[in-house]
Amino acid sequence: MTELLLLALGASLVNNFVLSNFLGLCPFIGVSRRFEAAVGMALATLFVLTLASGLSFALWQWVLVPLGLEYLRTLVFILLIAGVVQFAEIMVRATSPLLHQLLGIFLPLITTNCAVLGVALLNVDRQHGLLESLVFGASAGAGFGLALLLFTALRERLDTADVPRAFRGAPVALVTAGLMALAFMGFAGLGAR
């Protein structure tokens, strides 16, 4: 139990996928303009990450390893992730057309969110079991969501701030992301092992 808790803490805060490993920066910058869209993106990514890490573990353990096809993992995982993302899109469209419209192109783009593939590959590399994989995926998604929501709230405030002209828009957003990454370094050593 402590092991799982530490794993979750590590994946969501200490080694935050966005702010320490710099994975999944595309939606981090792209969908951080409006808070509602960011909430939707965070939830969709959490859903996709959890489902994809469980399924990729099953595929790895029960198909790829027995058949000696470990070298196919990148290709097979991307195929799997693309399928899961399509499924997530169908779900979002059915449950909330408004959210579907807000997320727009960024929903299918979760496929190319490298955090998703990163989690699947890290699970294999670190030889996580099924439960560990699921926890790792979910907490990576939670960490992504946390960073995204904090960043979106900051950016919404920045919109009304008097920023020097040269820094308006993307530059100040990138500076903010850098400062957030620095702040997240404060978690280093938390639950170290």
Added chain:
Amino acid sequence: MNAGAILIAVLVAATLAVTLGVALGWAAARIEPNADSLVERIDALLPQTQCGQCRYPGCRPYAAAIASSAAEIDRCPPGGEATVRALAELLDRALRPLDPEFGVPKPAQVAWIDEARCIGCARCLPACPVDAIVGTSRQMHTVITRQCTGCELCLPPCPVDCIELRPAPAVSRRYSQPRAA
């Protein structure tokens, strides 16, 4: 690497792809986007002129506003009395006359460009909500009558006033064909 290993790899990848495809196809067919929602049904009753006289950007946003009770049903002059009646029936709201603040009903009309006067400025192209104007910069423009909804939105941007509205041909697209999906 021998031929057997390659065959197995191809088979595994293909099986996975086909399985995912079938599962997604099934899910897409099973989990319908809620097309039957109130907004869709209201939208189907609106005339689809996209004229914006209701002060919403188009028919669908107006349908969403009606569904959420943010707007009354009396804002659609192109639809006229018939649309108000159909909406009142669908929503079980009181029948009310059109609000003249949003314009008065006119007979069906289509835009027509006086091609001799058109200077090819292309300013009417972005104004058209249904892309019914063809033409490009420094070339003469013309209106695809079959697609024009007569919304009048192309009149204000024209710098030489070469667009005028004429009575629609007897059977206009709106009354003869269902709207393309």
